[in-house]
Amino acid sequence: MTLSERIRESRFLRFALVGGTGFFVNEAMLFVAIHFLRLGAYAGGIFAFLVTVTFTWWGNRMLTFRQQAAHHGIAMAEEWAKFVAANLIGFAVNYAVYVSLVTFAPAPFDSPYLALAFGTLAGLIFNFTLSKRFVFRAS
Secondary structure: OOHHHHHHHOHHHHHHHHHHHHHHHHHHHHHHHHHOOOOHHHHHHHHHHHHHHHHHHHHHHHHHOHHHOOOOHHHHHHHHHHHHHHHHHHHHHHHHHHHHHHHHOOOOOOOHHHHHHHHHHHHHHHHHHHHHHHHOOOO
16 A cells, blocks of 8 residues: 555544644744744744644645535634644643753753654644544534
8 A cells, every 4th residue: 555545544644644734834833933923932832833723723624534524604613613622632732842842851852843843743642532533523
C-alpha cells in the first residue's frame, strides 16, 4: 500500500497531515507574533494557537471528517466552537510542554520553535480523540 493510499484509508493519518500542515502555520504565526507583533514567547504561543486552531478545524472538516462535518452557518459556527473547546485540552498539554521547555530546558530545547514542535506532538493524540468523539461524530 502506498503512502497516499494509507493516508486516504486512515482518518488518523489525515488528521496528522492536517495537523502537520497546521504545525507550519503555527510556527509562522509564532514568528509573526514574536517578531512583528512583539507579543513575546508566551502570548505569542496563544496567538499562534488561535490562528492555527481555525486553520486545522477547516482542514479537518474538509479532509478528515468530511461526512460528519456541519454544512450550514450556525451549525458550522457551533462546530468550530466545539472544535476549539475540544482542542483546548490538547492545547493545554501542548502549551504545558511548550512553557516547560522554554522556561526550564537547556539550549537548544528552550527555543520557542523547538518547544512548539514538542508541544504539538504531545497534543496530537488528545486533539484527535476529542475531535473524533465530540466534534465530528455521526449524528
